[in-house]
Amino acid sequence: MLTSLVVGVLLMNLFAAALVVARAPVYRTRLYRPMLLNLVLSAAPLVVLGVAVVLVLPLLVVGAPRAVVGVIAAVLGLVWLLLLPNSGYLITELNLNHRQEGERVPEWYDVLLVLVLAMSGVLTTVLNVFLVLLVGLAAVGDDSATALTSPQARAFEGALLLLVAFGIYLGRHVRLNSWDVTHPHLVAGKVLRHLRSPGARGNAIGFTLLGALFFALMYLVVIGPVVQGLVDLERLRDAGAG
Structure with missing residues (x-):
């Protein structure tokens, strides 16, 4: 089940990348590079998570000092968390801003493209x-x-999805990037100035709550059956052992 989930997500990302790349030669228009960059950034958290598994779990197995393992895990965890909103950020591509006047790209292609990208x-x-x-x-x-x-x-899970939604809001409306955290004072000042503008706090709260709810429902639909399957398998195994 978990293998199918991982393979399916990877194939969806490859499908999205193929649609972005094919758009240029098929319809003789420019390659929209920001979409490819956003796809790379979307995959970045999985890469960091893979690095964390390769580094941290073997250290735990060999009995490395807990302090060393904790520092490595904390650093990689922070990087992963800062990059995570880049994945969900792809839902903001649904505005079709990439379409240019004079292009011969059919609307159906771009609608499908942004839907696949968002998914x-x-x-x-x-x-x-x-x-x-x-x-x-x-x-x-x-x-x-x-x-x-x-x-x-x-x-x-709920806390992470709230942070993801708030991160997407900051990326789209405050125009912040994950690497801007290297200048924390500038980031804090920019966020505070934005939230002091009329209506900004209500928009931030509304988007964060509704965005988190959307991701939570998708989590329930996609991950829920996997978790239930694992629980059922565990119960069957325990029953057989008993």
Whole structure:
């Protein structure tokens, strides 16, 4: 089940990239490079998560000092969290801003393109949240499927999705990038100035809550059956062992 989920998300991302690249030669127009950049940034959290697994879990197995492992995990976790909103950010491509007057690209192609692009971002987001939950449970030595349905797991997932939604808002409306965090004072000043503008706080709260709800529903649809399947398999295994 997990393999199918990962493969499906990767294929959706490849499909989106293929549509973006094919658009230029097929319809003899320019390649819209920002979309490709956004796709790369969308995949970046998965790459960081993979690096974290390759580095951190072996260190735990060989009994490396907990302080060293904790620092490495914290740094990689922060990088992953800062990059995570880039995946969900692809939903903002639905505005069709890439269409230029005079292009011969059919509207149906661009509608399909942005839908696939947005879905790749949504699926990548929910996969990231699920995988980091699995990694976290493995790190604390809890490999039971029922742990995935605990209140702590639900709170963790909800908090991450709220941060994702708020990060998307900051990216689209405040024009912040993940790497801007290297200038924290400038970022804080820019965010505060934006939130002081008329109506900005209401928009930020509304988008964050509704955006998080959207991602939560998608998480339920996509990840819910996987979790239920793992729980059922665990129960069957336990029943057979008993």
